[in-house]
Amino acid sequence: MAPPHRTCSSPATLLCIVLLGLQYVDALRSPPPRPNFLIIMADDLGIGDLGCYGNTSIRTPNIDRLAEDGVRLTQYLAAESVCTPSRAAFLTGRYPIRSGMTSGNGHRVLQWAAGAGGLPPKEITFARILQGQGYVTGLVGKWHLGLSCRTVSDLCHHPLNHGFHHFLGLPLGMMGDCAGAEPSEKRAGLERRLRGAGRALAAVAVAIAALAWGRGRGLAPACWAPWAAIALGAVAAIFEAGSYVVGGAVARYDCFLMRNATVTQQPLQLDHVTPLLLREAKDFLRRHRHAPFLLFLSLLHTHTPLVTSPEFRGRSAHGRYGDNVEEMDWVVGQILEVLEHEGLTDSTLVHFTSDNGAWLEAQAGGEQLGGSNGVFRGGKGMGGWEGGIRVPGVFRWPGVLPRGRVLDQPVSLMDVFPTVVRLGGGVLPSDREIDGRDLLPLLRGETWHSAHEVLLHYCEVFLHAVRWVQRDSGQVWKAHFVTPTFDPLGSGSCSGAGGAAAVCPCVGKVEEHDPPLLFELTSDPGEVRPLRAPAKMSEAPNLTAAITSEAVTAAMATAARVRQEYDMLRPTAGHVPQQMGSLYNLWLPWLQPCCGHFPACACDLEGGSRK
Ligand SMILES: *[C@@H]1O[C@H](CO)[C@@H](O)[C@H](O)[C@H]1NC(C)=O
Ligand SMILES: *[C@@H]1O[C@H](CO)[C@@H](O)[C@H](O)[C@H]1NC(C)=O
Numbered sequence: 001m002a003p004p005h006r007t008c009s010s011p012a013t014l015l016c017i018v019l020l021g022l023q024y025v026d027a028l029r030s031p032p033p034r035p036n037f038l039i040i041m042a043d044d045l046g047i048g049d050l051g052c053y054g055n056t057s058i059r060t061p062n063i064d065r066l067a068e069d070g071v072r073l074t075q076y077l078a079a080e081s082v083c084t085p086s087r088a089a090f091l092t093g094r095y096p097i098r099s100g101m102t103s104g105n106g107h108r109v110l111q112w113a114a115g116a117g118g119l120p121p122k123e124i125t126f127a128r129i130l131q132g133q134g135y136v137t138g139l140v141g142k143w144h145l146g147l148s149c150r151t152v153s154d155l156c157h158h159p160l161n162h163g164f165h166h167f168l169g170l171p172l173g174m175m176g177d178c179a180g181a182e183p184s185e186k187r188a189g190l191e192r193r194l195r196g197a198g199r200a201l202a203a204v205a206v207a208i209a210a211l212a213w214g215r216g217r218g219l220a221p222a223c224w225a226p227w228a229a230i231a232l233g234a235v236a237a238i239f240e241a242g243s244y245v246v247g248g249a250v251a252r253y254d255c256f257l258m259r260n261a262t263v264t265q266q267p268l269q270l271d272h273v274t275p276l277l278l279r280e281a282k283d284f285l286r287r288h289r290h291a292p293f294l295l296f297l298s299l300l301h302t303h304t305p306l307v308t309s310p311e312f313r314g315r316s317a318h319g320r321y322g323d324n325v326e327e328m329d330w331v332v333g334q335i336l337e338v339l340e341h342e343g344l345t346d347s348t349l350v351h352f353t354s355d356n357g358a359w360l361e362a363q364a365g366g367e368q369l370g371g372s373n374g375v376f377r378g379g380k381g382m383g384g385w386e387g388g389i390r391v392p393g394v395f396r397w398p399g400v401l402p403r404g405r406v407l408d409q410p411v412s413l414m415d416v417f418p419t420v421v422r423l424g425g426g427v428l429p430s431d432r433e434i435d436g437r438d439l440l441p442l443l444r445g446e447t448w449h450s451a452h453e454v455l456l457h458y459c460e461v462f463l464h465a466v467r468w469v470q471r472d473s474g475q476v477w478k479a480h481f482v483t484p485t486f487d488p489l490g491s492g493s494c495s496g497a498g499g500a501a502a503v504c505p506c507v508g509k510v511e512e513h514d515p516p517l518l519f520e521l522t523s524d525p526g527e528v529r530p531l532r533a534p535a536k537m538s539e540a541p542n543l544t545a546a547i548t549s550e551a552v553t554a555a556m557a558t559a560a561r562v563r564q565e566y567d568m569l570r571p572t573a574g575h576v577p578q579q580m581g582s583l584y585n586l587w588l589p590w591l592q593p594c595c596g597h598f599p600a601c602a603c604d605l606e607g608g609s610r611k
């Protein structure tokens, strides 16, 4: 399969080059054999954080080389701007609204390891299909798609029940709360609520006591009053005390390691997790080098709290975030080295991506802890803005995919599903809608057009924006019906100084647009020049020769039609339970995975294998 490496000697040089060229083209044309798959997904990494996407001051040589040796996508879109729904769509090839991996109530991701929601057992991941095709499948790292349904041991949402033979990692993922650090996803909010409730109760207790005392001097006090004051005071004290231990509880109950179905380290030992996961991934590759395999390395980098080994701390030009990105690149390099060493490079399709864009609100003590989305507007959590959904995407398969191609067609992370299934020899499920489209023809240069007529950008169950390519002109139109009201300089949620794990809401404090906010992304990737068809040509400051008033009018009509057509997904999708809806997204003590005895839940069975 690999392109020939013979050298050409002088008299026949020209002919030789032509022949080699033909052979090369031939190699690219022949039907590919079933490859191994190595899929690497980062967490909250922005498209502007990598050298191969134009970052000049951060060092990511390994990922850059991967891009040089393969195909780099520049308009690669996550199905959602936050992790749980984006990952669900990635693994199943379906919009989250179809599987129920969404909500309509402000819960954007699964909140607890001990919640009942998760990827429904009847959803089919590409791992499960490959398992059926004789692949050995492994997941190392973050899952965040649920654990159990009714009892802690049913593990109905667990990776082992979704097509993975082998799992070592975090049922949720890395988060600020694992380190008791800012920004905190849960602890800070819980503390605030507990203290607020405690203090409100204390105030009522004091009022009752004062009333009872005041009356005691004149009339006889109601005999229950002192008791009520004491009882309320006690509850208030419990709430107040609770606010001091909730941080430790969150770290223990949500940040732990599982090896297959067993909790093996609780709470997670932050300093050891990167070497542990790296070793596991390397071992997996070595152990299964003779089998067709699928390894999904779901990195904890570059999510806060930016856990970075001492060797990488303070080395980058971009603070703790940059250090973490550079360590991530090193981890990728280590894995690719094992592939090379085991002679697996040519037989393995490697894919690198991120689940959503960089988290702009992630700041603490004035330091920016989130990454960069390059020229793109907005970030993680921000509905349809480009910054939250346009992520890096690199594919490498020497001899089958061209080297150094850059592809700017709009394609989706959901496309990995049909691509992997087909290459692995499987067939797509025919009993359900699959939204992904086979990427191989585009990656190999057999076509230049995305197979997507339109891409939908949901925020929870709400359709925030749509995008489509106009075939004749190549223009990429995007219409926003709703946008978040991100304020880079403000404070509070959905602002620059968000503090506690802010992400913008999908409804409520948002801007609605009728007519929609329209952009042409090829000429305006940063979404700064909204287009409107003017009544008079003289009032058309933003229109150009290519983007005429007629084009804008036509695009507006398309947007309206597409919205009407696809918003219908919502009621039909209403038949599946929303896995991030309130009842499914509560902490249920009886679903709490725990090693040792509840509530202590403490163990470290990974310690012995530490280097
Ligand atoms: C998980 O279970 C499979 C099958 O029993 C086994 O081969 C694999 O080694 C286990 N994985 C880990 C991380 O222990
Ligand atoms: C490179 O990445 C860092 C870290 O996210 C960011 O601060 C910087 O602005 C980026 N540089 C460019 C040129 O995008």
Ligand SMILES: *[C@@H]1O[C@H](CO)[C@@H](O)[C@H](O)[C@H]1NC(C)=O
Pocket (backbone or CB within 6 Å): 528, 529, 530, 531, 532, 541, 542
């Ligand atoms: C034209 O673009 C500018 C930004 O470049 C924007 O502020 C303005 O609102 C746009 N005008 C119209 C009519 O959309």
